[in-house]
Amino acid sequence: MTTSQAATRTAGLRDRAEAVIPGGVSSNVRLLAPRVFFERGAGPRLWDVEGNDYVDYLLGQGPAFLGHAHPQVTEAVARAVRSGMVYGAQHALEVEAAERFIAAVRWPDLVRFGVSGTESVQGALRLARAATGRRRLLRFAGHYHGWIDNVLMDFGAEGGRPGTLGQPADALADWLVAPFNDTDALAEVFSAHGEEIAAVIVEPMMCNQGAIVAEPDFLEALRALTTAHGTVLIFDEVITGFRLALGGAAEHYGVTPDLAVYGKALAGGWPVSALAGREELMGRFGTGEVNHSGTFNASVMAAAAVVATLEVLTEDPPYERVAEHGTRLRAGLAGLGDKHQVPLRIQGLPAAFHVSFGGPRSVGGSAPVRDLSGLRELDLVRYAEFSRLLAEHGVWVAGRGIWYVSAAHGDAELSDALERVDAALTADTGTA
Ligand SMILES: Cc1ncc(COP(=O)(O)O)c(C=O)c1O
Numbered sequence: 001m002t003t004s005q006a007a008t009r010t011a012g013l014r015d016r017a018e019a020v021i022p023g024g025v026s027s028n029v030r031l032l033a034p035r036v037f038f039e040r041g042a043g044p045r046l047w048d049v050e051g052n053d054y055v056d057y058l059l060g061q062g063p064a065f066l067g068h069a070h071p072q073v074t075e076a077v078a079r080a081v082r083s084g085m086v087y088g089a090q091h092a093l094e095v096e097a098a099e100r101f102i103a104a105v106r107w108p109d110l111v112r113f114g115v116s117g118t119e120s121v122q123g124a125l126r127l128a129r130a131a132t133g134r135r136r137l138l139r140f141a142g143h144y145h146g147w148i149d150n151v152l153m154d155f156g157a158e159g160g161r162p163g164t165l166g167q168p169a170d171a172l173a174d175w176l177v178a179p180f181n182d183t184d185a186l187a188e189v190f191s192a193h194g195e196e197i198a199a200v201i202v203e204p205m206m207c208n209q210g211a212i213v214a215e216p217d218f219l220e221a222l223r224a225l226t227t228a229h230g231t232v233l234i235f236d237e238v239i240t241g242f243r244l245a246l247g248g249a250a251e252h253y254g255v256t257p258d259l260a261v262y263g264k265a266l267a268g269g270w271p272v273s274a275l276a277g278r279e280e281l282m283g284r285f286g287t288g289e290v291n292h293s294g295t296f297n298a299s300v301m302a303a304a305a306v307v308a309t310l311e312v313l314t315e316d317p318p319y320e321r322v323a324e325h326g327t328r329l330r331a332g333l334a335g336l337g338d339k340h341q342v343p344l345r346i347q348g349l350p351a352a353f354h355v356s357f358g359g360p361r362s363v364g365g366s367a368p369v370r371d372l373s374g375l376r377e378l379d380l381v382r383y384a385e386f387s388r389l390l391a392e393h394g395v396w397v398a399g400r401g402i403w404y405v406s407a408a409h410g411d412a413e414l415s416d417a418l419e420r421v422d423a424a425l426t427a428d429t430g431t432a
Contacts, residue, residue, distance in 0.1 A: 013037045026136035028063070028147075032384070032399055034391040036081055043408035046396055054396040055417040057329075057403040064220045065265035066312055067408025073268035073308040080304035085298060093303035097128050100310040101266075101274060105247050107256045108276035112285060113298040113306070115265035118146030118239035120273040121201070123292045124259045125150075128199030128232035132292045138189060138200040138231075140180040141415050142372035144208040145201055145236055153177075155372055180206050181214065181370045183221045199259075204249035207239040210375040211348025211402055212368070218353030219255040226258075232281065236258040238273070243351050243404075246313055268312070270305035319351075320408030325414060326350025326405040332418040340425040345378060354401045356383045386428060393424040 014035050017024035023031050036054075040047045059065065066073065072118040080093060094113070101111050102229055109205045114120045125137060141160065149171040152163035160177045162169065176186050176193060180202075190197070204219060206212035226233040234257060240249035241262035250256055259277035266272055274413050275292075276282070284290040296302070327350045337344025347368040348354045358379035369375050384399040397403055427430055 007050065010035075012036055013049065016333045018335065024387050028313050034388050036336055036391060036396075043067035043069075044406055044410070044413045049224065052394060053407075054391070054394050055413045055420065057417070058396050059404040059406055061398065062243070062264035062404055063246075063267070063269045065243055065317075065404075065406050066268045066309065067406045068269065070268050070309075070312065070408075072272070072312055073305055076308035077270065077301050077304045080300050082231050084300055086299045088295075091298075091300065091303070093300060093307060094298040096300065097303040097306040097310075100307055100314075101276065103243075104310050104314060105250070105260075105276060106282075107247070107250055108260065108282075109279035110282035110286075111274050111276040112282070112292055113302055114273040114275065115271050115292055115302075116146075116297050117236075117261060117273050118148055118151075119294065120261040120263065120275040121151060121234075121236060121238075122147045122148060123232045123275045123285075124277075125199060125257060125284065126203070127275075127277075127284060127290055128234065130284055131232060131281050132198040132230060134196055134198035134231075136174050136176060136193060136196045137197060138176045138178060138193075138197050139239065140202055140206070141177055141201045141207055142180065142209040142212075142375065143201075143236070144156075145203075150174075179371045179373070180212060181218050183218055186218075186221060186225060188220040190225045190229055191232075194225070194231070197229065197231045197375060199232040199234050200226055201234040201236055203236050204253060204255070205240050205244065205349065205352070206371075207348075207352055207402060209372060209400070210369055210378075211352055211354035212370060212375070213347075213349060214249075214253060215370060219253050223255050223257075232259060233257040237261060238263040239265075242313060244349065246317065247320060266309065267302065267305035268309040270302060272302040272306055274306075312407075322405050322407055322409075325409045326353065328414055329403070329405065329409075329417065332414065333421060336418065336422050336425055339422070340431045342425065342429060343379075348402075353403050355397075355403055356380055356401050357386070358382070377419075386424070389424045389428055393420040394425070394426070395420045 025031055036048045036049045038046050039049045044056055046056045098111050102108060113234055141155050149167045153160040154163040178189050204214055235249060237248040242265040245250040260280055261275055263273040285292045330346050330353055336345055343358050345356050346353055356378040383401050387397050387399045390397055
């Protein structure tokens with residue numbers, strides 16, 4: 001295929017997509033991303049229809065933690081679906097998936113599988129309200145918990161407002177919003193409203209914006225306040241689950257919630273979510289007093305993908321490898337920032353970190369951003385533009401700054417990625 005034939009293929013697909021799919025994309029998160037059409041993914045790399053390869057640090061927004069098309073997972077799913085896909089009843093693989101899940105995460109008593117993080121969050125909020133008989137909910141500025149009316153929030157305005165047209169103005173009326181990492185503000189909210197709050201939901205690491213880690217004591221304070229006020233503590237581990245550690249953020253931070261929601265890395269790229277927690281709460285699904293349903297919950301494919309993914313993660317835990325790769329990648333990026341004299345700023349954890357321009361440098365010692373207001377001081381717009389340039393140079397990352405490292409990234413990807421970032425910075429700054 002010549003270069004011009006290849007480019008025509010992308011343009012043709014873009015035209016066809018825009019004719020039949022609103023905006024040419026199937027999730028609004030992708031509206032601002034470069035309009036690349038991928039043909040193939042293997043391990044840590046993607047190939048587009050023009051034959052270009054990309055080192056992938058977006059990982060489908062997180063799910064491809066084992067890399068794309070991990071052979072053990074794809075073969076397990078292919079084998080399983082030969083016996084059917086959805087039975088509308090129980091099956092042995094579903095039981096094995098749940099057993100392996102509980103054995104891996106350790107603190108929960110019970111688990112229910114779903115399809116998306118968004119819907120499992122809804123189950124958690126419902127359970128908390130059912131158990132407490134309370135209505136109000138508390139969350140943190142900048143955290144994301146799905147795209148449904150009662151959780152989607154635009155944090156452009158202080159306190160949060162509806163995130164989209166079509167969302168009823170009162171859809172968010174039950175929410176209290178506090179700044180992340182502010183133990184004093186948290187104590188104040190609980191002292192004013194503690195007895196009304198059914199649940200607190202938190203991204204234990206604020207991955208969706210800024211890869212902001214919880215400061216020492218913040219999650220402990222949250223745990224203590226929720227326990228003292230009879231409030232259910234929900235960890236939204238959709239990103240952190242199976243990524244920060246096998247037991248997710250709960251294991252990483254050593255703080256145990258009452259309920260937690262998982263997705264993304266749980267099933268090697270297959271669309272599976274989970275809601276897990278203490279028997280006293282989760283058991284209410286089992287008695288039927290609280291509804292949780294779903295045609296595709298624990299389908300044969302989902303169960304096979306969970307079993308195979310958890311097999312891989314427990315038999316060959318990749319966490320040290322991932323941390324080592326992420327640490328070297330971050331150091332390499334910081335070095336390139338210095339070389340090109342741009343204020344490249346990196347913070348988070350090696351497995352999931354945030355890159356932006358401006359603000360204090362966290363690699364090298366200066367203070368990391370600790371909440372949404374600090375994040376707003378960074379030049380996120382410049383980074384979003386730079387991420388498009390990275391795509392042109394063969395590094396696939398999210399425009400909002402998060403970089404995810406997979407178990408499949410190795411030395412070749414590290415050197416390719418740094419060479420390509422170097423070339424993109426040269427193009428961006430005119431420095432060589
Ligand atoms: C922390 C968090 N919670 C919930 C969700 C929603 O999950 P899903 O996109 O699978 O509905 C996401 C998605 O990115 C997320 O990052």
